[in-house]
Amino acid sequence: MLLRTINIVALPTLLFGVLIAVWSTVANQIQGFPPPMEVWNELLVVLSDPMYDNGAGDQGIALQLLSSLKRVFGGFALAIAVGIPVGLLIGMSKMAQTAFNPYIQILKPVSPLAWLPLALFVFKDVDMTAIFVIFITSIWPIIINTALGVRSVSEDYLNVAKVLQLTAFEKVFQIILPVAVPFIFTGMRLSLGIAWLVIVAAEMLTGGLGIGFWIWDEYNNLNYSHIIIGIILIGVVGYILDTIMGFIADHFDYRKRGRV
Amino acid sequence: MSTKPFLNIDHVNKIFPLGKGKEYVALRDVKLEIRENEIVSIIGHSGCGKSTLLNMIAGLDTISEGVILLEDREINAPGPERAVVFQNHSLLPWLTVYQNIEMAVKKVRDDLNPKEVKEHVMKYIDLVNLDHAKDKYPGEISGGMKQRVGIARALSIEPKVLLMDEPFGALDSLTRANLQDHLMRIQMQTGNTVVIITHDVDEAVLLSDRVIMMTNGPEATIGEILEVNLPRPRERLTLQHNEEYLRCRGAIVEFLYSKFAKHDD
Structure with missing residues (x-):
């Protein structure tokens, strides 16, 4: 037990040391590459006043992140609202599956960046564009996993529904959704991960406000330590989002509930 | 016990289309009248279509030809008056x-x-x-x-009829015996009409008023019907050496392992 605790602390610490060493070496080799200590000091500065607002293009890091999160959740919410019903439909109806499948397969691999110009042209608005691009790239895992969840409902449960003569509505809410919900949350978790990946790229191209724009802006300002800070913060926020989703998913998973 | 058919399985066929004009006849001309309050078990080797027959009574499987009537009403869909206990x-x-x-x-x-x-x-x-x-x-x-x-x-x-598809098949023998006793006690209390699918000879004799023996598929049908003339409540211990029990048991074993023995392919 003690050994395990030591391992949990010791191994990542050891790896951290290696990482810092490599980083320092790289920083020594490349002119202007910020060494770890410089980034650490800058990070403290950036985090000391995260909410300042000096007008467009010059705002604190928390405001940048919040602005990105708002877009992410806009697109994510839209993807959920459309993706779950479509997934349910595809899962329950062979006909719907046949109809939708080719389009899902073709649209799923399209890079978010390919959608960006089209969205900009259509919406002529940075926020709407980002939200749309997140929606269109993060909806697929939700649709696919929801349909998978529906199809994983055992024939026995459906027979129970038949014998009891449940209506279609009752069948969805009493039989299908309880089985499908863990799958749906898996889809949502993947989807949120994608959304968080996409937002950085989208904001770099659209500008305005947000963590992606912030990183690009700092590149133009030759402020390389801020780029590294941006990367670390994106990672941390992404990790937090994923953890929260995992937590919510477990809460709704009957397999992880009420067990003694 | 009334004598008019309560559940009437009338010349039922079950045919599965195989494509290219071919078909598989699983059940051929199954005819069975089940009385109210009766416990009937259907026994046969695997693949004899006994579960298919039960599913047709439940309405979970379609009837290819013929008709099944419950209190003179045709069965064509599942419904709560025919409750199913799944394996x-x-x-x-x-x-x-x-x-x-x-x-x-x-x-x-x-x-x-x-x-x-x-x-x-x-x-x-x-x-x-x-x-x-x-x-x-x-x-x-x-x-x-x-x-x-x-x-x-x-x-x-x-339900009017309780349909049980090998209800105790997945259980160990001690638990199975316990549940059989439960079932007999409950049926005495509620007077349900019960149809049980089983492949257990002792279970069939112990529980049933009549044992329906199915021939092997394809084109399986009812081979023999055995009346079990044992008074209720039945006690498994005293039945071990009961002549009627042994006669019934012998008749089923004879049917399954001599007349319609099934050999592994």
């Missing part, structure tokens, strides 16, 4: 024992108010002696207990 219990794992039964009761008995629903559910939980486990999830109770919940759920909707 693998098929309880909903996200609901507790109580909730599993409650869900069925609420749906079928929409005339009951919440207090009556609760009393009704508890009555059937009580019937299978599971009061102590009513708030447990299916994942937390044993296979035998799950099957008892399955029986309670099926009975709670007060």
Whole structure:
């Protein structure tokens, strides 16, 4: 037990040391590459006043992140609202599956960046564009996993529904959704991960406000330590989002509930 | 016991199309009249279409030719007057024992108010002696207990016929004996008409008023019908050396392993 605790602390610490060493070496080799200590000091500065607002293009890091999160959740919410019903439909109806499948397969691999110009042209608005691009790239895992969840409902449960003569509505809410919900949350978790990946790229191209724009802006300002800070913060926020989703998913998973 | 057919299986065929004009005749000309309050078991080797027959009575499988009538009404869809106890219990794992039964009761008995629903559910939980486990999830109770919940759920909707598809097949022999006793006691109390699919000779004799013996597929049909003239309540211990019991047992074994022996391919 003690050994395990030591391992949990010791191994990542050891790896951290290696990482810092490599980083320092790289920083020594490349002119202007910020060494770890410089980034650490800058990070403290950036985090000391995260909410300042000096007008467009010059705002604190928390405001940048919040602005990105708002877009992410806009697109994510839209993807959920459309993706779950479509997934349910595809899962329950062979006909719907046949109809939708080719389009899902073709649209799923399209890079978010390919959608960006089209969205900009259509919406002529940075926020709407980002939200749309997140929606269109993060909806697929939700649709696919929801349909998978529906199809994983055992024939026995459906027979129970038949014998009891449940209506279609009752069948969805009493039989299908309880089985499908863990799958749906898996889809949502993947989807949120994608959304968080996409937002950085989208904001770099659209500008305005947000963590992606912030990183690009700092590149133009030759402020390389801020780029590294941006990367670390994106990672941390992404990790937090994923953890929260995992937590919510477990809460709704009957397999992880009420067990003694 | 009334003599008019309660459940009437009238010249039923089950044909599965295989494509390219070919077809597989699973059941051919099955004719059986089941009386009210009767316990009938259907026995046969695997692949004899006994589960298909049960599913057709349940309405879960279509009837290719012929007709099945329950109280003179044609069966063409599943319905709560024909409750099914599935082999693998098929309880909903996200609901507790109580909730599993409650869900069925609420749906079928929409005339009951919440207090009556609760009393009704508890009555059937009580019937299978599971009061102590009513708030447990299916994942937390044993296979035998799950099957008892399955029986309670099926009975709670007060069906005209209780259909059981190898209900105890997945259980160990001690648990199985226990559940057979439960079933006989419950049937004495409720007077249900019961159709049981089984491949267990002793189970068939112990439980049934009549044992329906199926020939092997394809084109399986009813080979023999055996009347079990044993008084109820039946006691498995005293039956061991009972002449009628041994006669019935012998007749079924003779049918299954001599007349219609099935050899491994």
